[in-house]
Amino acid sequence: MTTGIPWAAAARRMATPAIVLIIWQASVGAFRFGSGFIPMPSEAVQSLAIWIFGGATGDRYSGTWVASVEASFGRVISGFIVASLMGILIGMLIGRSRVLSDLIDPLVQALRPIPVSAWVPFSLVFFGIGPGAAIFLVALGAFFPVVLNTVSGARQVSVLHLRSSRMLGAGALRSVLLVVIPSASPSILVGLRLAMGLSWVLLIVAEMVAVKSGLGYELWNAYYYSRMDVIVAAMLTIGVLGFLSDRVIVMISNYVLRWQSPEKG
Amino acid sequence: MAARGMSVSTSTNWVTSDRETLVFVRDLARTYGSGPGAVQALASVSFDIAPAEFITILGPSGCGKTTLLNIIAGFDTASEGFAAMGDAKIVGPSSRLGVVFQDSSALFSWFTVRGNIAFGPRAAGRPSAEIAARVNAVLDLVGLTEFADKYPLQLSGGMRQLVAIARVLVMDAELLLMDEPFAALDAIARQRMQERLVEIWTRTKPAILFITHSVDEALYLGDRVIVMTGRPGRIREILDINLARPRDLAAPAFNDLRAKALSLLRSTKEVEP
Numbered sequence: 102m103t104t105g106i107p108w109a110a111a112a113r114r115m116a117t118p119a120i121v122l123i124i125w126q127a128s129v130g131a132f133r134f135g136s137g138f139i140p141m142p143s144e145a146v147q148s149l150a151i152w153i154f155g156g157a158t159g160d161r162y163s164g165t166w167v168a169s170v171e172a173s174f175g176r177v178i179s180g181f182i183v184a185s186l187m188g189i190l191i192g193m194l195i196g197r198s199r200v201l202s203d204l205i206d207p208l209v210q211a212l213r214p215i216p217v218s219a220w221v222p223f224s225l226v227f228f229g230i231g232p233g234a235a236i237f238l239v240a241l242g243a244f245f246p247v248v249l250n251t252v253s254g255a256r257q258v259s260v261l262h263l264r265s266s267r268m269l270g271a272g273a274l275r276s277v278l279l280v281v282i283p284s285a286s287p288s289i290l291v292g293l294r295l296a297m298g299l300s301w302v303l304l305i306v307a308e309m310v311a312v313k314s315g316l317g318y319e320l321w322n323a324y325y326y327s328r329m330d331v332i333v334a335a336m337l338t339i340g341v342l343g344f345l346s347d348r349v350i351v352m353i354s355n356y357v358l359r360w361q362s363p364e365k366g
Numbered sequence: 367m368a369a370r371g372m373s374v375s376t377s378t379n380w381v382t383s384d385r386e387t388l389v390f391v392r393d394l395a396r397t398y399g400s401g402p403g404a405v406q407a408l409a410s411v412s413f414d415i416a417p418a419e420f421i422t423i424l425g426p427s428g429c430g431k432t433t434l435l436n437i438i439a440g441f442d443t444a445s446e447g448f449a450a451m452g453d454a455k456i457v458g459p460s461s462r463l464g465v466v467f468q469d470s471s472a473l474f475s476w477f478t479v480r481g482n483i484a485f486g487p488r489a490a491g492r493p494s495a496e497i498a499a500r501v502n503a504v505l506d507l508v509g510l511t512e513f514a515d516k517y518p519l520q521l522s523g524g525m526r527q528l529v530a531i532a533r534v535l536v537m538d539a540e541l542l543l544m545d546e547p548f549a550a551l552d553a554i555a556r557q558r559m560q561e562r563l564v565e566i567w568t569r570t571k572p573a574i575l576f577i578t579h580s581v582d583e584a585l586y587l588g589d590r591v592i593v594m595t596g597r598p599g600r601i602r603e604i605l606d607i608n609l610a611r612p613r614d615l616a617a618p619a620f621n622d623l624r625a626k627a628l629s630l631l632r633s634t635k636e637v638e639p
Contacts, residue, residue: 261467265474266489268534283477
């Protein structure tokens, strides 16, 4: 890797995004291509500000950003938590029991290749248009990375750890809680991180078709109102929220797995 | 708790000796597989372990030492014969039989030193005040008090094995089964750990069954040294080591025993089954 003073590295890292923005701003300003619907970055930022802070009477998006973010965020978290709990529970059963693995694993493997978007009609039949359908789709899609990584972590628990646990008098439940789950935790946390990324993707898809509120709904709706500036603002919002939720998972991982670090803990 | 993994047999006719015996090993054999591909790892091994006795098992790699330890620990089942603690045959792991594995990764790396040592008392459902007191006492005994809140991966190999010893000592295990616990250490650390182990044993006096392939280690540690030969593993001879501790590895008496042990290990004549 290159070395250098910190601000030079920071400047290098920002250079490419800055150039893209400048080219975008200048070319849209000069040519107004895309039948005039493509916004300049400055217009998108302005729209984002109005969307967040309001103040533009007559703009149907004015000041509605917080409500949309709250709705979407609540659905992502609900779906993610359902997927995590189910994924860890079922992953432990498959990973630690031969019989349950034979009973459950084929079903999981059969359902896994079906894209979650293909479940949209079923989710509408079961939950109707509304948040339930979005939470279901997020939970279903995010379940698979959690369950697969939990199974792999649970199967790799060292025989020395299991023997130690039995030798020290721990029963089956205590062994699972104090030995198997902690031992599988690095793998489980990889699954949770993938699940969180997938949750945002699925949420936006679900809100475009199955709910009448939230960031995905507003993004798709803005297309019908020819508000490409709002679409860019929504894309930006989703990107930032996705990034932040990933950072939170990474921070939780680093804390939970602090025992892995050979440094002073 | 103490009865966990033990079954009281109706017939206890192996308890014949007058002297106090903690563990009986009788005609133990272990064969893996069946038919022409069967491998006999262990054949007709018999010996006793007295309370507070320090026994070392000396033998070349592949002589069935670990198989023997796994059977006494309750991790493996004998094909013939049995191991018994008092009048109860050993049929599964028990906290009365504390195992220190060769690989220090057997520690729970996600728990601190304190958490590792408290694991057994917690599993036994002890009150937390009692657990804290016992853990502190054992930490002091093995000299790891200042490392109590470290994680295993932050410790040296020798310290990790001290934690492995501490987590079975805290259970008041009557027999410590140690499978080459210092094999991964460098020569200096290994010697210091041997000295520490003798100190700890002198103060707590559990019986110890210690497996090694190092002649010096076996002779330095053991009250008795069981010399084993390979394939199938069987007892070649049991040496009584009547040397005062701490032992001097350069003393003439030690040298004589070393020569004897080496010649027993080198002798190729193997008794046909």
